[in-house]
Amino acid sequence: MQALRQTLRDIAKRDMAQDAAHDLAHLDRVWLTARDIAETMGGATRPLLAACYLHDLVNLPKDAPDRARASTLSAQAATPHLRALGFSDDEIAETTHAIAAHSFSAGIEPVSDTARILRDADRLDALGAIGIARTFAVSGALSRPFYDPTDPFAANRPLDDTAYALDHWPLKLLRLPDTMLTARGKQIAQDRAATMRDFLTTLAAEIGFTPEHPCWTS
Template sequence: MVWDTNWEQMTIAWVNQQLIEADSVHGLHHIRRVFVNVLQIAAIEKANMDIVVPAAWLHDCILIAKDSPLRADASHLAAQLATEFLESINYPSHCIAAIAHCIHAHSFSAGIPCETLEACVVQDADRLEALGAIGLARCLMTGGAIRQRLYDPNDPFPHNRSPDDRKQVVDHFFVKLLTLADTMKTPTGHKLAKQRTDFLIGFLHQLSKEIGAEPNSLHLALKRIHRAPVNDPATFDMP
């Protein structure tokens, strides 16, 4: 394995400088968690660590606002910037194109097909960040930051209307989060995503109880996106 602590220290220091103005949802803590996910998936799927590890650290190395006209090109621009950085530190040249592809293909919105196992691993690792406890926290933080309401009081779980995640945080579960497990490319990623999706559904069950939602409304909303309720609604266990 080529990647070692020296490469890692140089990369983390550089990424930290690139993201010095990042918010808490998209900064270095996010990248560290994706790195942990990559290690877990890659070890089981037997991916090339010399490619997936630097790709994990560098996949979000550029800051582009969500409302920027360049947002759709963020992963492409990140891949270009990462390539320049890796060349500047003399990282083995035979790995760089594959790393750049992982970074380019990881984005949900870009829709770039994964052409290698390593790209599949990095994409799965990044998408896991939108699920489970971390995914829930990030979703709520982002919604609060842009002043969205938590749910539509007239139809908290969208079963009589189309979900609109520009207005309600909970609607984002039905627009994107609860469908992510079906987009996972590796068996390990899919298994982990299913577990974390069940956690989110458990949270929705608890929310339904606490707000006194219409009986069966959550079930109907989940059915619309072909997502069955978890067997144990107590998956989301709050003290």
């Protein structure tokens, strides 16, 4: 598996458009988390390894109009690489389904353990300490403010994550634990969401506001 991992990593390094949230380090983290989850479900497989390293082969910006198609395009782009690596037709089908179904915006339901593990592992990378860093890296790339300086926790305005980075947390990220498809994924997600809420408590103290609404605190 180690030789295959290095080959897949080389493919991603060469072919994937990388940004601060989707780079080789992201792929390494997803694989590490996927292995953790897979240990509770029978162990990691070649399709899971390949899906972890090729799932962002087509990486479109968050604000791209065809963003929802990125995972399907990644699955298509992965297919010739999998054939060249000697994957069977069944392994290719398992890998490409997992890639296509991992995306939040694609709306494709995972129907295999490989797909469920990849989706959980990828979403878990949006939580915890790395999730905090990614939030603000993406907001910087999109030239969005960290928060609304007059109402950072949206006490008197609608949440809008196209305007403020922090609004993305209650709208999506802090809801991710409820979307996990594996027991181990849910456990990790709850721990990482707690890390983010601790950060919110510290942030609130530093900027003189209180995140009173339940969407921030529970």
